[in-house]
Amino acid sequence: xxxxxxxxxxxxxxxxxxxxxxxxxxxxxxxxxxxxxxxxxxxxxxxxxxxxxxxxxxxxxxxxxxxxxxxxxxxxxxxxxxxxxxxxxxxxxxxxxxxxxxxxxxxxxxxxxxxxxxxxxxxxxxxxxxxxxxxxxxxxxxxxxxxxxxxxxxxxxxxxxxxxxxxxxxxxxxxxxxxxxxxxxxxxxxxxxxxxxxxxxxxxxxxxxxxxxxxxxx
Numbered sequence: 001x002x003x004x005x006x007x008x009x010x011x012x013x014x015x016x017x018x019x020x021x022x023x024x025x026x027x028x029x030x031x032x033x034x035x036x037x038x039x040x041x042x043x044x045x046x047x048x049x050x051x052x053x054x055x056x057x058x059x060x061x062x063x064x065x066x067x068x069x070x071x072x073x074x075x076x077x078x079x080x081x082x083x084x085x086x087x088x089x090x091x092x093x094x095x096x097x098x099x100x101x102x103x104x105x106x107x108x109x110x111x112x113x114x115x116x117x118x119x120x121x122x123x124x125x126x127x128x129x130x131x132x133x134x135x136x137x138x139x140x141x142x143x144x145x146x147x148x149x150x151x152x153x154x155x156x157x158x159x160x161x162x163x164x165x166x167x168x169x170x171x172x173x174x175x176x177x178x179x180x181x182x183x184x185x186x187x188x189x190x191x192x193x194x195x196x197x198x199x200x201x202x203x204x205x206x207x208x209x210x211x212x213x214x215x216x217x218x
Contacts, residue, residue, distance in 0.1 A: 004095055007068070008034045008045040009104040011060055015174035016047045016067045018088040019158050020165035026082040030103040035074060035082050043071035046092055046108060049175055064094045065111060065179050088161075091178065114182045118156040126187040127159075129194035130167045136201045137168055160187055169193050 010031060016022055026035050038045050046066050053060025073085040091111040098105040153159050164177045164186070173193050180186040 004107050004109045006098065006105060006107050007092075008038055009062075009066070009094075009097075009106045010034065010045055010047050010069075011050045011062050011104060012047055013050050013171070015049050015171060015178055016069070016088050017161050017165045017174075017178060018067060018090055019153070019161040020067075021072070021085060021087045024084050024086065026084060029080070030100075032080050032082060034103040035071075035084060038071055039074055044089075045069050045071070045086075046094075046106065047086075047088075048094065049171065062094070062097070063175065065175075066092050066094065066108070067178070068092050068108075068110070111181070116182070116184075118160060118183050118187075120156065122184050122187045122191075123156055123160060123163075126191040126194075127163055129191045129198075130163045133167060133194045133198050133201070136198060136205075140201060140205060157183065163187070164190055167194055167197075169197060 010024075026032055034045065045068075047069055048066030049063045051061045051063050067088045068090050069086040070089050071084060071086050075083040077083075091113075092108040093111045094106045094108050096107045098107060152162055160183050164174070167190060177186055177190060177193075180189060
């Protein structure tokens with residue numbers, strides 16, 4: 001699969017990283033058809049971010065870098081809807097968008113990264129930044145801090161991608177990480193994003209606590 005190949009595509013309003021597992025509620029008829037088709041074959045499809053437009057109905061603008069996904073579980077409902085679970089495999093680059101009938105399809109190629117060893121110290125400090133941010137997030141919203149699986153892989157490359165999926169951040173920051181080809185640079189960028197978000201969370205907590213104190217004094 002090193003050359004170009006054609007896969008069904010599932011554009012979303014979010015970024016999915018390699019080695020990230022996600023649930024999806026499939027309710028639109030064309031994507032119900034997609035699930036039927038890939039479930040009968042090898043179970044692979046692509047996910048890419050919608051840059052502009054809606055997930056429903058088509059006519060959206062899509063970014064060119066996405067993630068090759070592997071379907072892991074399908075739960076059908078009587079009305080034709082599905083709940084599915086899929087896992088990211090590798091990044092792909094869209095070379096050409098094909099027909100959107102019966103569902104979006106594209107010719108893609110794998111997007112390789114720089115084949116250099118990961119610096120363990122950069123990985124360690126970035127992991128500390130991610131965990132600190134998640135800990136602070138739990139003070140603001142315990143439910144959102146628990147949505148990710150925190151079981152970490154021992155392989156450094158997999159672990160680096162897992163950290164990207166664990167950190168709460170804006171969608172555009174997620175896209176920056178997905179399109180960075182050097183793993184060490186991706187980890188440095190992730191650490192910077194976590195530091196910025198940490199400051200944002202601290203300020204929000206201060207505002208919230210200050211509001212509670214003023215409310216108690218009335």
